[in-house]
Amino acid sequence: MNDQDTQRAVEILNRIMEHELAGVVRSTHYSLMVYGYNRIPIVSWLKDNANESLAHAHKAGELVTLLGGHPSLKSGTLLETEKHEIGAIS
Numbered sequence: 001m002n003d004q005d006t007q008r009a010v011e012i013l014n015r016i017m018e019h020e021l022a023g024v025v026r027s028t029h030y031s032l033m034v035y036g037y038n039r040i041p042i043v044s045w046l047k048d049n050a051n052e053s054l055a056h057a058h059k060a061g062e063l064v065t066l067l068g069g070h071p072s073l074k075s076g077t078l079l080e081t082e083k084h085e086i087g088a089i090s
Contacts, residue, residue, distance in 0.1 A: 010069030017060040022076030023053035 001009070031046035061071040 006067050006069075010064050010067050013060045013064045013067075014069070014072040014074075017057045017064070018072055018074045019076040020053045020057035020060065022078055024050045024057065025075065025078055027053060 027046045027050035031043045031050065034042050034046070064071045
């Protein structure tokens with residue numbers, strides 16, 4: 001792989017890492033917002049999603065390092081709608 005291809009791969013992997021890290025934050029946030037009857041399996045599912053996203057971010061970061069790049073400290077975009085009820089989602 002030439003230097004230009006390596007740099008492009010590092011950029012793509014860093015973007016993947018950033019999006020996966022945003023997924024960790026988002027899933028964790030949602031797991032904290034769930035309440036009511038039968039919340040435990042939903043919270044567990046959201047926590048599992050956060051852990052899976054973290055594992056993906058870690059793999060992407062390892063590949064960045066393997067290619068001689070610097071893993072990003074950024075996170076993907078997080079949108080807070082302040083709408084937390086199912087009926088409020090459009």
